[in-house]
Amino acid sequence: MNIKRLTLTQKRALLGILFIMPWLLGFVFLFATPLFQSIHFSLSNMKIAPGGGYTLDFIGWDNFKNAMSIDPNFNRILTQSLSEMAWNVPMILFFSLFTATLLNTRFVGRPFARAIFFLPVILASGAIAAAQTSGLIQLTGSSEMAKELGQQQNGFDPLTLAFTLSDAGLPMWFIDYIISAVQRIYEIIKSSGVQILIFLAALQSVPVSMYEVAKMEGATAYETFWKITFPMVSPLILTNIIYTIIDSFTNSQVTTTIYNTAFQSQNFGLSAAMSWIYTAVISIILIIVGILVSRRVFYYN
Amino acid sequence: MQKARNKTASLLWLIFRYILIIGISFIILYPILQQLSVAFKDKTDIYNPTIYMIPVHFTMENVRYAMAVLNYWPLLKNTLIFAASTTLLQAASCSLAGYGFARFNFPGKNILFTLVVLTILIPSSTLMVPMYIHFRSFDLFGAIHLVTGKEGINMLNTYGPSLITAAFANGLKSGLFIYIFRQFFRGMPGEIEEAALIDGAGGIRTFFTIMLPNAIPPLITVILFAFVWQYNDIFYASLFNSSSDLMSIKVSSLPADVNQYLPGIMGIGTGTNVKVDPNQVSLIVDTGILLAISPMIAMYLFVQRFFVESVERSGVVG
Numbered sequence: 001m002n003i004k005r006l007t008l009t010q011k012r013a014l015l016g017i018l019f020i021m022p023w024l025l026g027f028v029f030l031f032a033t034p035l036f037q038s039i040h041f042s043l044s045n046m047k048i049a050p051g052g053g054y055t056l057d058f059i060g061w062d063n064f065k066n067a068m069s070i071d072p073n074f075n076r077i078l079t080q081s082l083s084e085m086a087w088n089v090p091m092i093l094f095f096s097l098f099t100a101t102l103l104n105t106r107f108v109g110r111p112f113a114r115a116i117f118f119l120p121v122i123l124a125s126g127a128i129a130a131a132q133t134s135g136l137i138q139l140t141g142s143s144e145m146a147k148e149l150g151q152q153q154n155g156f157d158p159l160t161l162a163f164t165l166s167d168a169g170l171p172m173w174f175i176d177y178i179i180s181a182v183q184r185i186y187e188i189i190k191s192s193g194v195q196i197l198i199f200l201a202a203l204q205s206v207p208v209s210m211y212e213v214a215k216m217e218g219a220t221a222y223e224t225f226w227k228i229t230f231p232m233v234s235p236l237i238l239t240n241i242i243y244t245i246i247d248s249f250t251n252s253q254v255t256t257t258i259y260n261t262a263f264q265s266q267n268f269g270l271s272a273a274m275s276w277i278y279t280a281v282i283s284i285i286l287i288i289v290g291i292l293v294s295r296r297v298f299y300y301n
Numbered sequence: 302m303q304k305a306r307n308k309t310a311s312l313l314w315l316i317f318r319y320i321l322i323i324g325i326s327f328i329i330l331y332p333i334l335q336q337l338s339v340a341f342k343d344k345t346d347i348y349n350p351t352i353y354m355i356p357v358h359f360t361m362e363n364v365r366y367a368m369a370v371l372n373y374w375p376l377l378k379n380t381l382i383f384a385a386s387t388t389l390l391q392a393a394s395c396s397l398a399g400y401g402f403a404r405f406n407f408p409g410k411n412i413l414f415t416l417v418v419l420t421i422l423i424p425s426s427t428l429m430v431p432m433y434i435h436f437r438s439f440d441l442f443g444a445i446h447l448v449t450g451k452e453g454i455n456m457l458n459t460y461g462p463s464l465i466t467a468a469f470a471n472g473l474k475s476g477l478f479i480y481i482f483r484q485f486f487r488g489m490p491g492e493i494e495e496a497a498l499i500d501g502a503g504g505i506r507t508f509f510t511i512m513l514p515n516a517i518p519p520l521i522t523v524i525l526f527a528f529v530w531q532y533n534d535i536f537y538a539s540l541f542n543s544s545s546d547l548m549s550i551k552v553s554s555l556p557a558d559v560n561q562y563l564p565g566i567m568g569i570g571t572g573t574n575v576k577v578d579p580n581q582v583s584l585i586v587d588t589g590i591l592l593a594i595s596p597m598i599a600m601y602l603f604v605q606r607f608f609v610e611s612v613e614r615s616g617v618v619g
Binding site: 009012013014015016017018019022023024025026027031035041102107114117118119123185186189246262268276283 | 315318319321322325326328329330332333394395397398400401402404405406407408410413416417420421422423424425426427428429430431432433434435465466468469470471475479504505508526529536539540594597598601602605606
């Protein structure tokens with residue numbers, strides 16, 4: 001072959017393509033093909049034959065109309081997940097940035113604290129989180145006795161906390177606030193593991209000399225944070241927002257609905273249409289957020 | 302005076318920080334502690350309201366029952382083999398792709414990398430139905446149809462789909478892993494490769510003998526993430542392996558399973574009418590969940606030191 005006659009640049013290019021070959025093949029056959037099939041399915045009435053294979057009748061936009069106006073739940077579930085996301089994303093961002101700053105300072109027992117803080121990365125995904133919820137339902141569903149027990153055994157015991165706080169003589173509104181915060185905080189902590197990691201890595205990459213200069217010039221810790229730390233990690237805020245949005249959608253009710261529509265109701269076309277509506281909504285949100293945030297992001301280099 | 306005030310302020314800040322850290326740690330650890338307490342609690346202790354956390358009657362009964370319902374050891378072995386093999390394939394294919402994107406110039410590279418990012422952004426539910434159909438009658442470019450005349454192989458309920466998607470870097474969150482590897486390899490000095498080239502090593506050899514051994518930080522990060530997510534994954538598992546022996550499948554059907562099988566295991570009898578005390582059922586369910594997460598926790602305790610360090614150095618950031 002004439003491989004000897006290629007220039008070094010061409011050889012390198014070929015080698016590069018060789019390295020990405022597994023991914024490229026996978027992308028074409030396991031991502032792009034299903035993606036186009038999915039568009040095709042969403043525009044068709046699809047029946048699966050028992051032996052394998054399927055039939056498609058082209059029906060145009062009917063599946064989309066069905067999902068948006070006839071299906072009783074889809075709209076509600078979609079808007080619900082959207083509003084939940086809008087509520088959670090700022091909280092998760094704030095919490096993870098705060099925690100990362102906290103973990104970035106030196107203190108006795110930091111390795112230990114870090115180990116604990118990243119534990120949710122392991123525990124708060126998929127099957128185990130789902131099972132913990134269903135275990136709770138199981139318990140609280142049985143009787144009044146079991147209900148009380150359920151609250152003692154799973155999650156936090158807001159009652160005990162409320163009693164302790166009111167014994168301490170705190171006003172009622174404050175107790176309410178604390179309890180709601182405490183009940184939500186587990187959810188927030190659970191879903192901010194990866195975000196803390198990303199922020200922590202960002203904080204590590206801020207040059208120490210900047211802080212030294214700020215200290216010499218007499219800046220307070222508050223000023224240092226807003227003038228140095230925050231701008232330096234701001235590109236990662238965008239990354240984290242995108243990650244949080246995607247993450248909050250992958251575990252959402254919408255995915256479950258789409259799954260059930262396909263494999264329980266056997267309505268594959270409708271399910272594909274739903275997933276495309278969902279994808280479109282996510283893309284629009286990501287684009288808007290991307291444009292809004294990237295204007296304010298500060299790039300050091 | 303000023304100095305004294307500064308000292309008090311920093312002392313107060315120190316105390317405040319510790320309270321926060323200990324508080325958050327407690328919130329994270331609390332459910333696990335509770336499950337531990339539940340796992341060793343005798344069923345008579347459920348009705349004793351004076352008991353908090355530490356059981357009076359220690360027992361291994363719950364653990365034994367939960368293990369029997371889950372068929373724990375074979376299940377664990379099965380799941381670990383499955384997760385380990387997909388993880389290795391994924392780490393291999395994603396590191397290759399990451400290196401290719403980081404270090405070589407070829408036409409269309411930027412467009413292709415944009416497509417990698419696209420695979421991260423598109424929700425997996427969009428691909429669900431076509432993938433299901435694809436693996437229901439799996440056929441490599443129509444070759445099987447040509448040779449045997451059949452519709453293709455039904456790969457559902459085998460590990461085939463997960464292994465294939467992992468080997469071709471399109472598995473669970475592969476896009477993210479390619480991204481991590483790319484960022485890391487981009488940050489490595491180019492002189493290393495030039496030196497290797499001058500010494501006569503080809504591109505592939507350079508990768509395996511020089512780049513990969515130096516890429517331990519991102520490898521640890523990716524292997525840990527890939528393993529944990531695969532172990533916990535319920536979406537693809539229920540799509541492709543709904544009746545396989547996988548921990549995530551078994552855990553999600555655990556409450557129902559306990560209700561069904563516990564009477565038989567306890568020797569009360571079988572049948573739909575025989576019911577065990579619901580509180581005991583939930584004891585066993587909680588214990589089962591603990592059994593399911595304990596390998597993860599054990600592994601995490603073992604690798605977390607490397608993991609936290611590696612995340613800091615692997616440049617997840619870019």
